[in-house]
Amino acid sequence: MYKTNDYRVVVGIDFGTTYSGFAYAHKKNPQEIIVHIDWQEYSGRFKTPTALSYDEGYRNVQSWGFPALAKRPKKRRESERKPVELFKLHLGKMTNKPPLPKGFDYKKAITDYLTEMGKVIKRTITDRWDIDFFTQVLIVLTIPAEFDDKAMVTIRECVYKAGLLMDRFSRNLKFTTEPEAAAVHCMKSLKEHNFSIGATFMVVDCGGGTVDLTTRKLMDGERLSEITERSGDFCGGSYVDQEFLKFLGHKVGPSAIKLVKENQYGQLQFMVQEFCRLIKMKFTGVQSEFHPIELELDEICPALMQYCKGEYLDNMEGVDWSIKLKYKDVKAMFDPVIDKIIRLIYSQLSSNDKCSALILVGGFSESKYLQSRVRQEFSKKVQVISIPPQPVTAIIKGAVQYGLREEVVFDRVLKWTYGTDVTRKWRQGDPVNRRNEDNRIIVFKKLAERGAQIAVDEKVTETFHPYSPTQRSMGLDLYITPKADANFCDESNVKLHGKWGVNLPLTGNRSILYNLTFGAVEIGVTAYNPVIGECKTTFELDL
Known part of the structure; x- marks a missing residue:
């Protein structure tokens, strides 16, 4: 399997609600990030609409992007089939999701769209460089801040079915959030404002369908630390x-x-x-x-x-x-949409009142009215309010920059509390109905708490012991909850993040040293015992 250092080209994909695009760079020339602008007959555009036109049975794609969407009116009043769009929103948790054709699966639309875009990506990269796309190209795909692990799993499956991966678990696909990618891109632009190490800045990514926010701190070595939880909502242009x-x-x-x-x-x-x-x-x-x-x-x-x-x-x-x-x-x-964006910014600022800069990116950030409202509202609260050149490309370029140098992200703030299920003796005050015949009870054991700042590759360690001499295996399933803690793993706000377990030695030291490592995009899990050695697995890190 190829390691990150073996990749020669990085491709950043911004799969947007209303518009999508990609950029790329070769590791030998990381300063030259090229944004693709040749979209069928619409050359010169940074992005193309996230839209598909199908045949009558919605089986085969007839057109996509610009040709699938807006059409100049014809004199004849002939009926036409409505294109499929806004299907990305079905990955989120919004209640009123946009309608799709009856019986049509949104996953098919995502797969079909990424298939068409993938053809352009593969042709563009292999025409420019003589490389193996599946082993020498790293894909960094951006996702909204509010997407959960289920959404990431779905997108990965769709990317695989679209022909961009050799297998479902290929490591040449990595995720980063849209505001994180924008923050990476905007970091260097802060130098012109002479911000020193330790300064914080907020990136507000105003896209077509979603607005995402993140607050970061400048660290030594051009790295970023996340200091508040990412946030976002459906209130784009x-x-x-x-x-x-x-x-x-x-x-x-x-x-x-x-x-x-x-x-x-x-x-x-x-x-x-x-x-x-x-x-x-x-x-x-x-x-x-x-x-x-x-x-x-x-x-x-x-x-x-x-x-x-x-x-x-x-x-x-x-x-x-x-x-x-x-x-x-x-x-x-404009006002209902902008008012919502301003409330989101206030909410982020409430968690960090020392924010030095506020940077607007994304297509909707080009709106002069949005810019003036933000400046009017926050100019006395934030030292610098900035809109970088070509703000619509900030996420795509940032995704490439992230892939070229993943260590640029120093740490993240956990969106969830992580834990596992453990068995202990029943105590007075525990629910009677949860008491087992052997006078034991299964409870949620907290390993890492929501809101904690966790450095990339930081380890959380816990030692577990078998509850009886006859126990032959130990379940080490990983659970998550939005709460600070939980009592039991079957509570309504607790969900299973991933199943895993190890066999125990029959004699000798039977304890398990359990390590969680919060990597850039995954949680690495190891279980160590002197007799059985080290067992490993990975779970997706819910960004």
Whole structure:
């Protein structure tokens, strides 16, 4: 098996909710990080839409990326199949997940999309360098901060099925969170502000579907220490688009918007893209700089004329299918989303009141209104508020930089309390119904507590003894809980993270020295006994 040092090329993949992309670099020239910009006929774009168009049975992909999404309206009123998008959100824990075609598995969409992107990645890398993709390329895939271990396992399976891995457990795939990758990329840009070792900074990654935050401390040797728990929520730039469609629904009727989504989705997306081009990315929030903009709906989305009915139809015909967006209308589309982002920043700052810099990255961070609101709210609380050049590429480049030098991440703050199940004698006050026939009880044994700062490769050690002379094996399953501690492993907030166990020697020293090592992306687990030697396994570290 290849070690990290054997990889010659690192590929960073930003698999986003609304847009995705990748970048790469050769270890011999780590300063030259190349962001892929040749997306089918849409050359020059840093990312391509995370969207797929299927045939009638949703078996085969017909198009993906830009060609699958927005389509200029046709004169003929022909029905078209809605593309599949926003499927990444099904990996998260949000309650109102976007709908998918009936009976369609979101894992298929992720696999199909990564298959198409993977073809571009493999062709790009092997055309540039004469290398073996499966053994000499390290893939670093970024994930939102709020994703759990189950999401990582699902993505790994999809990456394997997409043909990017030799096997499901291949070590040429590593994960890092989106805000962590952004922090790695932004670290060097802080030098221009003369920040010293020990200074802390917050990275706010404002993407299309999610916003992720992390606070880091600068360490010696250009390394980063995480000092607060990562946080995030579903409040990215695409939610401004949804507010625009709600506004439009008040004009043409909610049912008309719904029917266009179902039957002429390409036209709807074309209209949304026109809104983004003409209004969304130009909106500064300064009323004197805003001029009311008229959208001719019969030109940019003629299908609305087909589905608009009743009083809505009369009103729209009365204004010749033209709607005017005023300052207060556009501001009302932004404010609910930006207000949520500001609350997230306040929550992060509450855990660290000595934050020296706040850095905005991600596609939505290019919004002038978002920038001005953040500066207005936090300029007196944070010394520097910065938006790096090309903020949309910060995560992709940071993922590559992380892969080139994993030791850049010094430590992390645990999101979970880790523990295992142990057997001990029943005590007065323990639940009677949990008392076994041999007067023993199985309880949760805490090994590492949520919120603790754990250095990369730091070990947590515990010694366990068999509960009886006849015990032939010892279960060392790993459990996690969001609480600081737990009493029992079957409580509602405790879940099994991974199963493992070892056989015990029949005689002699039968104790087990149990070690947890919190690596960069995995938890290494060892069980040592002088008779049986050392047994090892690994679990995914829930980032």
